[in-house]
Amino acid sequence: MSAQNPADAEGVRLQKVLANAGVASRRVCEQYIVEGRVRVNGQVVTELGTRIDPASDLVDVDGTAIQLDATKRYIMLNKPTGVVSSMKDEQGRPDLRRYTREWPERLYNVGRLDAETSGLLVLTNDGDLAHVLAHPSFGVTKVYIAKVDGRVTAQTIARLVKGVELEDGPIAADKARLLGTEGGTSLVELTLHSGRNRIVRRMMAEVGHPVVDLVRRQFGPLHLGTLPAGRARELTTVERGALLTIARRSTPDPEHD
Incomplete structure (x- = not known):
């Protein structure tokens, strides 16, 4: 630990x-320190x-990583x-x-979203964090809402969680639930940590319900919320902390173990 004494x-x-x-504020931060809520390199x-x-x-406060590198966006x-x-x-698109x-x-x-898929995408210049978020081995989940053809049954939802066989191997949703049906379509929420190309569309096609419309609502701890389509914003301090906490837990620095 490289923290220095007074x-x-x-x-x-x-x-x-x-x-x-x-x-x-600095005064509140002082209170956090005195209360033992702040760690430097894992030590209170x-x-x-x-x-x-x-x-x-x-540095982390209450177990949540704090971004100190102001060059990262x-x-x-x-x-x-x-x-x-x-x-x-x-191609000029x-x-x-x-x-x-x-x-x-x-x-x-x-990571990527298909051109015809809308929703939450993270943009950054932090390569280490990007690697953790994008690589399926770290288990960062994504939540999608799919409008699909046909009336999805409980049996179909169970099949998505149990797993389906695709041309590039089996795949199972971490979670799946039916949000509702209207006319000849259904709304399905799928939670996945897979990074495979067009995975939601291929899974739903495999169970007989082709996707009509697809949006990613969550990426790890991030929620799209009310951000309008075509708008971008910086993550809040809390959101950045949540992402950095995932990154530090996934890729521990041997110097600070």
């Missing part, structure tokens, strides 16, 4: 770092004079249909560049 003039005071990171710190190096030290986009998940499409112009950093998308 007598050491190097580094930045912990409460100042926390306040600058948007955790709370209760001394107010403690100084840290924001470039290398890992985290954006949520509600991708509309008709837009490809690429920063530059060689609408791409993601139009949604990143207000941020100076070079951002890229975490």
